[in-house]
Amino acid sequence: MLVIRWYGGIQLGTGGLARAYGGGANKCLQQAERLPLIQRSSFQLECSFSELALVKLRLAEVNGLLESENFTATGVQMAIAIGPEHVDTLQRQLADLSRGRIVLHKATTE
Template identity: 40%
Template sequence: MPFTLASLVTFQAEIKKSRFQVFAVSVENEQAVKDFLETYQDLSTTHQCWAWKIGHQVRFNDDGEPSGTAGRPILASIEGNELTNIIVLVNRWYGGIKLGTGGLVRAYGGSAGQCLALAEKIELIEKIPVSFLCNFNEWAIFQYDLNQQQIEFKEDYLATGVQIIAYVRVDQMEHLSLKIQDVTRGREQLKRIEELP
């Protein structure tokens, strides 16, 4: 069962005079990763190494450290904690003592692991994108219901009515489907979106 982080977590350690600073936060997509890395860019660091995992996609960066000594151990900490939709950034300020490849792996992986151990983890509940149409006079009823159930949605006003795209949990599907049939008197039905643009 995958988990993600409830909020941003930070951790700092000093290892053989090198200072390590870790940031871990949940991300929904690659744009959120880019935004995070831009926000936390720190030119005073010697290295800014990171790893992220969103669903089955993974990326990592050693930022000038020997290949496989930083990004991969950070990713191993993410996967070892059964986390997804997360980025972990480890900043290093070099302190004058070389750590060696084994020392770097332990330092980056260990710092990331200690940071994630402090984190509050929440179960990642899959949300399914769905869509439906309704008339303008029906929209207020649906808007109220979607808000009551804390369903994320966006509406698009068309000449013929309102098109709604919503992100629902599996356990909310039946209720919403019945509500649509009831309010529109069977005219409309809930459609699952297979591929979002």
């Protein structure tokens, strides 16, 4: 959160500044929409161009996120994030649609 106060010529002092910034932050938090936090794990995969649309469809069905995609001469490298409860389902679906060519690889963190 970022609170900006344009100086208007009134000296507030440290207590006044703290109240002004705290009040601005409080109003933002009170009015903000609350969203649930969803735990996701990151994976990498490669698919052919012809499989890309189906991979994205299957990813959307499990509420997955496409973090990045890199087009190469032979296909597409993708970084995705999905909930742990959907890993087995998505892996099975991707293997079925690609005859076993698409495999999810756990992303490594550096």
